[in-house]
Amino acid sequence: MKKKKWLKISLGLILAANLLLIVFGKTYVYKALYYNFADINDHEIFYNRTVEAGHPEVWTNSPSYNSKTLSDDFRGMLEKTESIAFLVVKNGMIEYEEYWNGYSQTSKSNSFSMAKSITSILVGIALKEGKIKSLDQKVGDFLPEFKKGKRKNVTIKHLLTMTSGLNWQETYISPLSHTTEAYYGNDLKGLIKRLKVEKTPGKEFRYKSGDTQILGILLEKATGMTLSEYASENLWKVIGAKENATWSLDDKAGTEKAYCCFNSNARDFARLGKLYLNGGHWGKFHIVDPEYVEASLSGIHLENDIIDFYGYSWWLLPNNRFYARGILGQYIIVMPEEDMVIVKLGNKRGKKVGPHYEEVFSMMEYCEKNF
Secondary structure, three states: OHHHHHHHHHHHHHHHHHHHHHHOOOOHHHHHHHHOOOOOOHHHOOOEEEEOOOOOOOOEEOOOOOOOOOOHHHHHHHHHOOEEEEEEEEOOEEEEEEEOOOOOOOOOEEOOOHHHHHHHHHHHHHHHHOOOOOOOOEHHHOOHHHOOHHHHHOEHHHHHOOOOOEOOOOOOOOOOOHHHHHHHOOOHHHHHHOOOEOOOOOOOOOOOHHHHHHHHHHHHHHHOOOHHHHHHHHHHOOOOOOOOEEEEEOOOOOOEOOOOOEEEOHHHHHHHHHHHHOOOEEOOEEOOOHHHHHHHOOOEEOOOOEEOOEOOOOEEOOOOOEEEEEOOOEEEEEEHHHOEEEEEEEOOOOOEEOOEEHHHHHHHHHHHHHO
């Protein structure tokens, strides 16, 4: 009898929980629980919009291309972090590349938060084109939900620097967090409309995917194009990407997940590092103003603090080095003094060292000495 009673109670609780999820519009939780955690091939479970490439610019292999053997320790790090791609570009030529587990030069995988840096580049392009007047321009000039209350004080720069003060929950464990809803849900614009300012904009740095998502929606308003169309015409085609990329959406014909989910390959990702290594220029094309690039890589100056490890959605390191990163070990690392770009794509990260991860330092040290 006790077993039957507990079975009825359990079934009742399950039914009640399901009813609450339906009533409060949280049915995305089913998808989150089914897939459990983000994966580098999640473009296969989402709707996507194509970021078209144009006339490809072929990479040149260096005279010593793939002539060096990686040390056992370094290879061990790459394998421990379940890498699928490792690429080194030096002096504008590919010095080394290797792929694992069936991935290749053309295989697409998820950028995760490297997309934040891509969205930042697109903001710089829109600024250069005059689609955005100033980084101090209010978000409310583009999105009506930011015209009133405390949200009216949020600027584009606040979003770029993660200082918006918005109450976004950057939590990957809870199935009810904003980040989980953004990733598995189907209404990014509705989610953004519910956000509130909990701290004065510009006062505190707090990493939030929602800030970048707002930038993506803002760019759509400012340019009159989808984020994918704008990226294709003003970035992807101009830097000579070889393969079409895709940007995952919240729904069919929906909104790009600007904070994540730009899907491409190591060779084409490396072009983004080269672009900023060259101060926003690509050959004869002046894509982003050098002043914007410099500001992007100069840290954040708050009223009572200086954030020296983050800029306009790029991670910063000593010696003018900088990088884009994703949650499962995606990296575009730029070392200007060495004229080097490193790309690593994979499934895991190592231990955290301050605001960075140990493999970032391992890759820089190894490549500086060996390439």
